Amino acid sequence: MSHNLVLADWGTSNLRLWVLNETGQVCARTTSTDGADTLSSSAYAPLLRARLETLGIAPTTPVPVVVCGMAGARRGWCEADYVAVPAPPLACLNQAVSIFEAGLDVRILPGLAQNTADEPDVMRGEETQLLGFHKADPNFSGIVCLPGTHNKWVRVTQGQVMAFHTAMTGEIFALLSRHSVLRHVINGETHFAPGEPGFTAGLAEVFAKPSQWPLALFSIRAAGLLHGQTGKGAAARLSGLLVGVEVAAALSSMPGTCEVALLASGALSPLYAQAVAQAGWQCRLFDADSLTLAGLQHAARQLFPAFFKG
Amino acid sequence: MSHNLVLADWGTSNLRLWVLNETGQVCARTTSTDGADTLSSSAYAPLLRARLETLGIAPTTPVPVVVCGMAGARRGWCEADYVAVPAPPLACLNQAVSIFEAGLDVRILPGLAQNTADEPDVMRGEETQLLGFHKADPNFSGIVCLPGTHNKWVRVTQGQVMAFHTAMTGEIFALLSRHSVLRHVINGETHFAPGEPGFTAGLAEVFAKPSQWPLALFSIRAAGLLHGQTGKGAAARLSGLLVGVEVAAALSSMPGTCEVALLASGALSPLYAQAVAQAGWQCRLFDADSLTLAGLQHAARQLFPAFFKG
Numbered sequence: 001m002s003h004n005l006v007l008a009d010w011g012t013s014n015l016r017l018w019v020l021n022e023t024g025q026v027c028a029r030t031t032s033t034d035g036a037d038t039l040s041s042s043a044y045a046p047l048l049r050a051r052l053e054t055l056g057i058a059p060t061t062p063v064p065v066v067v068c069g070m071a072g073a074r075r076g077w078c079e080a081d082y083v084a085v086p087a088p089p090l091a092c093l094n095q096a097v098s099i100f101e102a103g104l105d106v107r108i109l110p111g112l113a114q115n116t117a118d119e120p121d122v123m124r125g126e127e128t129q130l131l132g133f134h135k136a137d138p139n140f141s142g143i144v145c146l147p148g149t150h151n152k153w154v155r156v157t158q159g160q161v162m163a164f165h166t167a168m169t170g171e172i173f174a175l176l177s178r179h180s181v182l183r184h185v186i187n188g189e190t191h192f193a194p195g196e197p198g199f200t201a202g203l204a205e206v207f208a209k210p211s212q213w214p215l216a217l218f219s220i221r222a223a224g225l226l227h228g229q230t231g232k233g234a235a236a237r238l239s240g241l242l243v244g245v246e247v248a249a250a251l252s253s254m255p256g257t258c259e260v261a262l263l264a265s266g267a268l269s270p271l272y273a274q275a276v277a278q279a280g281w282q283c284r285l286f287d288a289d290s291l292t293l294a295g296l297q298h299a300a301r302q303l304f305p306a307f308f309k310g
Numbered sequence: 311m312s313h314n315l316v317l318a319d320w321g322t323s324n325l326r327l328w329v330l331n332e333t334g335q336v337c338a339r340t341t342s343t344d345g346a347d348t349l350s351s352s353a354y355a356p357l358l359r360a361r362l363e364t365l366g367i368a369p370t371t372p373v374p375v376v377v378c379g380m381a382g383a384r385r386g387w388c389e390a391d392y393v394a395v396p397a398p399p400l401a402c403l404n405q406a407v408s409i410f411e412a413g414l415d416v417r418i419l420p421g422l423a424q425n426t427a428d429e430p431d432v433m434r435g436e437e438t439q440l441l442g443f444h445k446a447d448p449n450f451s452g453i454v455c456l457p458g459t460h461n462k463w464v465r466v467t468q469g470q471v472m473a474f475h476t477a478m479t480g481e482i483f484a485l486l487s488r489h490s491v492l493r494h495v496i497n498g499e500t501h502f503a504p505g506e507p508g509f510t511a512g513l514a515e516v517f518a519k520p521s522q523w524p525l526a527l528f529s530i531r532a533a534g535l536l537h538g539q540t541g542k543g544a545a546a547r548l549s550g551l552l553v554g555v556e557v558a559a560a561l562s563s564m565p566g567t568c569e570v571a572l573l574a575s576g577a578l579s580p581l582y583a584q585a586v587a588q589a590g591w592q593c594r595l596f597d598a599d600s601l602t603l604a605g606l607q608h609a610a611r612q613l614f615p616a617f618f619k620g
Binding site for chain 1: 427475490491525532535558
């Protein structure tokens with residue numbers, strides 16, 4: 001029996017690793033930029049071995065590894081086919097893909113798919129956050145919001161994932177602020193404090209006139225030319241407009257009075273908390289990074305029960 | 311008196327030149343990629359001289375030149391300050407900026423600005439198309455749509471420009487189709503025929519549920535993963551969603567029953583004609599390139615009357 005078990009959140013841009021010791025406690029962790037976007041399928045195992053050796057882990061027996069995220073995509077390490085929703089939160093575990101390679105005994109968790117003709121959607125990685133959230137609140141009914149580059153809005157009923165939608169807001173903000181004509185006024189100042197008035201104003205503008213936003217974006221550039229708009233103020237207003245139009249769409253697409261559970265970390269957390277509250281909804285905040293770890297730990301207990309008994 | 315007069319539409323990406331002979335007829339024309347984006351202010355005159363020499367024009371007396379577009383921007387050849395709307399179509403001519411340099415007698419036409427606190431906006435180049443359109447239909451009242459990288463929607467009353475809005479649809483389509491996660495499904499196939507069903511479907515989807523589009527974009531990617539969506543079909547649907555949300559916003563922002571005059575050339579022309587018609591509005595089509603020339607010709611007659619009398 002190995003002395004360690006490894007948990008990996010292998011996303012598009014980053015790899016986050018946690019190592020558990022014999023008692024199931026996290027004894028080491030590391031984050032690197034070895035994202036799935038840059039790797040061929042044969043590169044995963046050697047890279048993971050190298051990272052583990054850096055952490056002082058050079059196993060003689062195969063190390064159990066649980067992986068979530070884009071490593072399970074078609075162009076990833078090994079494709080783990082999507083589980084179709086509606087699905088109970090543990091459904092992913094039954095369809096984990098096994099790989100034995102380079103002294104690693106790997107299980108890759110599948111993502112979720114909404115396989116309808118008019119609203120197809122997919123997620124990879126967030127299903128593991130949802131698993132961690134399910135452990136924290138097993139009977140939740142309502143909307144779960146998971147902000148990121150591609151935000152997920154998930155309808156959960158009695159702990160079951162019923163449906164979900166993806167919004168590309170994070171990616172659109174990055175493209176518009178860095179590569180569109182708006183870059184001339186934002187001028188690299190894409191980070192702004194949560195209290196920045198432009199963000200609140202952008203949200204208010206969109207909530208008041210949700211269909212008018214396509215004509216509002218360029219006014220950020222014009223305000224730079226005509227009114228001396230600052231870079232930070234411009235970024236905040238752009239973010240307010242984009243987040244506002246997303247939140248308005250998501251909340252109106254999921255009718256029925258209910259609560260929003262916000263699974264977020266870092267800078268996006270206060271922004272989405274403000275947007276949901278400003279839209280008039282109740283919002284409870286959970287730390288996304290902790291939930292990813294909790295979800296992977298829970299998966300590991302199901303997939304490698306012998307390790308935890310040993 | 312010079313034997314020639316030069317008209318220039320000097321945009322962000324391209325320079326289009328027309329040369330008029332002594333009788334006021336176009337005797338030569340050329341287009342190059344010497345856009346204002348790539349030029350410092352001292353580069354304009356030598357470049358224009360070089361282009362004219364290529365056309366066989368090496369003047370001994372100063373050549374009259376009329377310029378519209380981004381050459382008049384703050385970072386252009388020489389800033390031509392905006393004329394504030396509401397403004398009559400000829401207002402720009404009174405505020406043209408004069409430059410005498412390298413045997414050229416240049417007038418740069420100013421753009422238009424909407425200098426309000428909540429809806430600031432600017433245009434450069436389109437005001438010259440509007441001047442050409444005014445010559446074609448002096449008493450027009452209605453909405454003028456000028457598609458491009460940055461589309462302009464202009465409210466005109468009895469030939470006077472009352473207000474306008476810019477939509478960044480062209481730029482957003484280019485960024486999303488080439489640089490976002492949607493590039494994996496569009497796969498470089500950004501050009502599609504006007505009859506492509508995805509475009510019509512995207513428009514219909516947005517017109518039916520205008521506030522839901524932020525949740526629709528990613529479904530293009532998911533349809534590629536789950537349903538084998540083609541690149542061309544994906545590009546058409548993305549275009550339909552973006553053009554649809556723009557057209558819906560523009561037409562609802564300009565209330566009152568009236569007609570849309572569409573000033574367009576090339577591939578955008580049938581797409582916007584379809585979108586306006588599918589939204590239930592009357593649409594009359596004008597060739598934008600011809601109107602730019604007509605606007606510059608009209609400006610030249612006012613600014614250099616002696617040339618036309620000579």
